[in-house]
Amino acid sequence: MIILTLLLGQTAIDFADHLYATGDYKRAALEYERIGFADPDDTVWTPYAILRAGEALLKSGDYKRAANVYEFGIKNISTRWEYFQYGYMRAEFADSGYPAVKIIAPRLKASELAAKSSIYLAFADIYSGHPDSGLTILSSLEPDPLVDEVISVLGTTPKRRSPWLSAGFSTLLPGAGQAYCGRWADAWQSLSITGIFAAASVYYGFFSQDTTLGNTIKIAVTASLGGLFWLGNIYGAANAALDYNDYEKRKKDEQLAILFSRFDLEPEILKP
Numbered sequence: 001m002i003i004l005t006l007l008l009g010q011t012a013i014d015f016a017d018h019l020y021a022t023g024d025y026k027r028a029a030l031e032y033e034r035i036g037f038a039d040p041d042d043t044v045w046t047p048y049a050i051l052r053a054g055e056a057l058l059k060s061g062d063y064k065r066a067a068n069v070y071e072f073g074i075k076n077i078s079t080r081w082e083y084f085q086y087g088y089m090r091a092e093f094a095d096s097g098y099p100a101v102k103i104i105a106p107r108l109k110a111s112e113l114a115a116k117s118s119i120y121l122a123f124a125d126i127y128s129g130h131p132d133s134g135l136t137i138l139s140s141l142e143p144d145p146l147v148d149e150v151i152s153v154l155g156t157t158p159k160r161r162s163p164w165l166s167a168g169f170s171t172l173l174p175g176a177g178q179a180y181c182g183r184w185a186d187a188w189q190s191l192s193i194t195g196i197f198a199a200a201s202v203y204y205g206f207f208s209q210d211t212t213l214g215n216t217i218k219i220a221v222t223a224s225l226g227g228l229f230w231l232g233n234i235y236g237a238a239n240a241a242l243d244y245n246d247y248e249k250r251k252k253d254e255q256l257a258i259l260f261s262r263f264d265l266e267p268e269i270l271k272p
Contacts, residue, residue: 013045013271020056029056033069044272047073047080051269054087058094067091082111083267089120090265098124115141116265123260126154150259158248161241170237174230177237181244190233197226 016031032053036046050073057066070091073084085104092100105121108114118137125134135154138147161181170177174194175187201223208215 013049016049016052020052025056025060026062029053029060029062029065029069032056036069037072047077047083048269048272050077051080051083051087051267054084054091055266055269058087058091063091063095067095067097082108082113083269086111086113086117086267089117093120093124096127098128113267116263116267119260119263119265122150123256126256146259146262150256153252153255153259156252158245158252160248161244163238163241166241167234167238170234174233177234178240181237181240183240186236186240190229190236194226194229194233197222197229201226 012031012035016028016035019025019028019031032049036049036053050069054066054069054073057063057069067088070084070088074081074088077084085107089101089104089108092098092104101120101124105117105124108117111117118141122134122137125131125137131154135151138151138154141147166177166180168177169180170190173191175189175191178184178187178190201219204210204215204219204222208218
């Protein structure tokens with residue numbers, strides 16, 4: 001009977017593994033769950049099936065369900081506890097649950113997953129707004145070129161542009177603030193449009209020989225439009241600085257995300 005159970009379990013596991021290997025993670029997760037949840041007695045296949053179900057769900061992007069699967073393993077399976085803890089931590093991290101990472105990672109310090117957990121803990125600190133703490137954790141790890149790259153990026157201060165300085169530049173010369181932020185097309189547009197209306201109002205006010213009401217209206221319209229574009233140019237210059245700062249921050253965040261994706265953080269889940 002035991003041999004028959006093992007053979008049937010092996011066949012079902014092989015099918016689930018095939019789905020996983022071919023990238024059909026949602027169906028693989030269902031198969032693994034069916035095997036793992038079908039036998040509450042924690043048989044030889046149960047830990048493997050539940051762990052693989054969690055991995056499949058992580059790869060399919062269903063982080064909440066993955067967390068539930070790992071939590072089931074924590075509560076109901078007596079072996080591989082560190083793998084279930086680690087899986088739950090990864091699911092929480094993927095769903096921006098950084099406080100859970102900070103709780104679980106220290107529990108794994110004495111396990112074979114300690115180094116991988118430390119990477120998650122460091123990035124949880126970084127993503128939750130504590131880069132200095134993340135830097136300290138990374139600096140304590142074994143020398144590694146990829147870790148060194150992350151440390152280098154963390155040590156780089158993003159370029160910034162002052163909104164007040166940008167607005168001040170454009171107050172003195174329309175478009176100067178946009179140029180300060182590297183937006184040359186916007187700078188030329190602000191300078192040319194404001195300049196055209198300013199030149200027109202000066203012409204109608206000081207050089208035109210026309211003294212009729214129509215000329216007065218032209219002066220008022222061109223001066224008003226020039227003034228509006230001048231004020232809009234100042235506002236645009238301040239926004240250009242804010243956009244510049246946001247772009248530089250996002251660029252750094254993207255660099256960190258790319259580096260994080262290069263770490264080999266998937267656990268090795270061996271068949272029993």
